[in-house]
């Protein structure tokens with residue numbers, strides 16, 4: 196089923212939950228809503244679920260406007276952050292609750308619950324109450340309950356945020372796999388960008404109720420359209436430097452005090468002659484080199500595979516991912532090479548990309 | 554323990570290793586502080602003893618005696634020679650005993666189901682599902698009967714139900730042909746007894762159910778709706794099971810309070826019209842013991858009625874607990890150890 200949000204807004208008096216959201220979700224697509232706390236992810240999701248009525252705009256399922264359709268008539272499955280398992284029901288009763296509401300015959304109910312339980316690997320837990328299940332097990336029961344009526348749309352609201360890091364990795368892979376196997380259109384709300392980037396076909400980045408970007412993960416990463424997206428997506432986050440781009444002898448130079456880097460002309464020309472602009476470059480695109488910009492190491496943070504080092508260049512500072520075997524220490528002076536093929540430029544006023552906005 | 558010993562070790566030796574003389578005085582101090590504790594408790598103990606335990610003992614003696622205004626001062630009711638089960642023979646042999654028993658069950662059962670339970674739950678569910686402020690307004694409205702003093706509240710009913718040109722109800726009902734214009738309380742005493750009492754009682758359940766419903770996490774309601782439930786199905790499968798405990802509490806508490814309360818009935822019909830039409834058990838006990846004709850207050854006999862009421866109440870409470878599987882409700886403590 197396709198889903199389309201048109202100028203969708205939700206307000207409570209002066210409080211804005213979602214602000215004029217336009218979004219297309221293709222049939223079978225997995226879309227993640229990504230954004231910091233309070234940006235309106237849940238609000239938008241609950242409008243899609245039919246729990247909240249939109250203040251303005253339309254929600255379409257396969258071109259049909261469903262604004263006034265009750266949640267029960269939308270054929271959706273939803274997984275909550277709290278799991279929202281009914282405490283007085285066993286795992287079996289929880290999973291089969293949607294079927295019970297449809298007055299499905301007992302035999303069929305059992306068969307389908309069994310099938311879902313096998314799929315989620317919780318067959319042996321069916322007689323237990325939620326209080327007697329671990330977080331991960333509750334998560335599976337909640338997923339089973341969302342899947343049992345074979346919904347046309349699956350909604351997830353931060354389903355993994357209460358699990359420990361390891362289990363989160365496992366469940367992440369499982370949910371992704373399940374979604375592909377079932378081919379059901381899914382919306383997945385998260386504030387964890389790794390989750391969003393790894394699972395989703397497309398990521399919708401939100402901030403203060405507004406949609407900031409909506410594109411496939413690699414595009415989001417390589418071609419961020421706003422300063423916010425550039426800074427929010429990627430870990431450790433992108434470095435930003437105030438620079439001026441000038442053309443000299445046919446080359447474009449990004450310059451500030453103590454910093455001068457030649458940038459490729461296709462990118463440089465879009466930022467040249469605009470006065471102060473913001474240059475963005477990711478930590479992995481800066482290397483310790485023999486020639487380049489010199490700076491002093493302020494702090495070294497070992498991350499295991501890499502060291503994250505903070506280098507002061509004049510008054511600015513940048514994060515660099517470096518090889519731990521180099522044995523860099525605090526206070527050392529290093530030379531940094533910038534992979535300028537990957538630089539981004541943003542307008543400091545509008546905070547929009549100078550490269551990717553048309 | 555550990556910490557004090559460590560402190561002592563670190564502290565100055567002469568003080569921490571106290572001579573035996575100081576130890577005895579510390580025992581004395583402990584005794585003194587215990588006495589102090591009892592001292593503070595004693596007024597409460599005294600009050601409870603004086604105004605609860607002693608009266609209960611007196612009642613249990615009284616029910617065996619025939620103490621009344623007529624023989625007050627002459628009957629030595631505290632002597633076992635004057636004790637017998639005569640009062641109970643009188644109660645069970647009373648011609649109106651079945652009538653009063655029936656009245657009591659009818660009154661409690663109908664008021665409980667119609668008002669205290671159904672209406673209270675209905676109001677609670679409705680007012681938690683509408684706009685917050687409107688919900689609050691309606692709940693306050695339902696509290697008014699509880700806030701009004703009984704005498705005034707009952708007088709309002711009497712005015713409303715009074716005969717044709719005066720009563721508001723008759724002004725509506727006479728033109729519709731439902732009433733002939735007589736006093737409505739005389740015409741339908743039970744109706745008024747039950748409505749008047751029910752509207753007071755409903756507020757209690759309403760307050761408890763409302764807070765219980767509002768304490769249910771919103772996620773459950775949302776999940777239920779998404780799972781395909783209608784509002785009614787959500788109420789039945791999610792809300793009601795979640796407030797089983799408050800329901801048990803309200804039913805038990807209100808049964809007991811309906812069984813023992815009589816002042817509204819006394820003010821409204823005083824057990825009439827006619828012989829024992831709306832006379833309930835508690836009212837009988839009151840009439841016998843404290844408000845008998847010709848001023849003959851039969852304290853012993855009235856107490857005997859009242860004690861049976863206590864037994865009925867205890868029985869009702871334990872039946873409810875069985876029905877609601879009380880053990881299951883209290884089985885799992887939220888905190889294991891303190």
Ligand SMILES: Nc1ncnc2c1ncn2[C@@H]1O[C@H](COP(=O)(O)OP(=O)(O)OP(=O)(O)O)[C@@H](O)[C@H]1O
Nearest residue numbers: 207210211212231232233234235236237238239386
């Ligand atoms: N029922 C409500 N009434 C009033 N304001 C609300 C309501 N629900 C959400 N809001 C407001 O709308 C904004 C968006 O909230 P929302 O729950 O959608 O955030 P979120 O992106 O899901 O955040 P989180 O990651 O913390 O869950 C917040 O400012 C919040 O305070």
Ligand SMILES: [Mg+2]
Nearest residue numbers: 236237238352
């Ligand atoms: Mg949220």
